[in-house]
């Protein structure tokens with residue numbers, strides 16, 4: 613598959629602090645790459661290097677096979693981006709905002725604006741002032757601006773940040789459409805693993821500047837562990853009975869007892885019997901697959917969901 617985004621040992625250091633540390637990744641044409649990490653993990657810094665906004669300390673990045681350089685104007689004609697909250701002139705309509713950006717970008721084709729309005733399904737809002745748009749639509753306007761010059765590559769930093777669930781779905785569907793039907797290559801950063809998992813073909817987890825893991829989205833389920841969750845009136849007693857039986861377990865952040873020990877997961881009936889025999893019967897017992905956020909925290913070595 614044609615490589616559209618490629619970094620080689622990309623690093624950015626600030627006074628010895630490694631904001632991005634040897635990140636090597638590759639995204640093929642028509643793929644959506646989800647770049648996931650906690651706040652401060654290095655996502656924006658990576659994106660700024662990809663866009664030539666800051667210079668790497670070491671390593672290289674390539675877009676569409678060309679090494680990234682701010683002075684390479686032909687390259688920027690093939691790349692659209694959205695970094696931070698999109699800006700729009702509040703008193704102007706969607707159409708007027710896009711028209712201004714078309715002229716600023718010196719795009720001669722006057723059909724450009726109707727095309728992106730249609731692409732982003734903004735037709736119903738084209739005469740609405742930007743200040744009256746919902747956050748989801750404002751974000752779509754931001755993506756529309758990024759698409760004005762019909763780029764092959766879209767680089768979007770936290771495009772669903774601050775959106776309500778309906779707005780997230782709208783943006784997600786638009787991005788999927790662009791990748792599948794128009795073969796755009798999309799690089800999207802987020803701190804929401806479960807959201808990105810719904811659209812990305814591949815997911816890269818960045819933590820403290822390092823690319824910890826890359827997972828094909830189709831394979832994600834293989835990485836999710838099963839766990840036994842149980843509740844009881846005498847939680848401390850249950851914890852010690854299970855530990856004595858060789859089943860390691862802990863009290864999770866929701867106050868439920870959780871175990872990843874395979875004997876517990878595969879024989880929950882034995883666990884129930886043991887606890888009844890020991891006089892501390894479970895009030896709830898289930899085996900479930902861990903959710904994506906828990907997986908993410910496990911991958912970066914944290915336990916508390918509150919850290920997100």
Ligand SMILES: Nc1ncnc2c1ncn2[C@@H]1O[C@H](COP(=O)(O)OP(=O)(O)OP(=O)(O)O)[C@@H](O)[C@H]1O
Nearest residue numbers: 626630631649650651652653654655656657658803
């Ligand atoms: N110009 C700078 N000087 C010094 N440190 C910086 C600079 N820019 C970023 N950093 C640090 O580099 C680290 C990575 O920052 P970055 O903005 O890339 O993270 P992020 O993953 O995008 O986080 P967020 O989701 O909060 O935007 C942070 O610790 C940040 O404080």
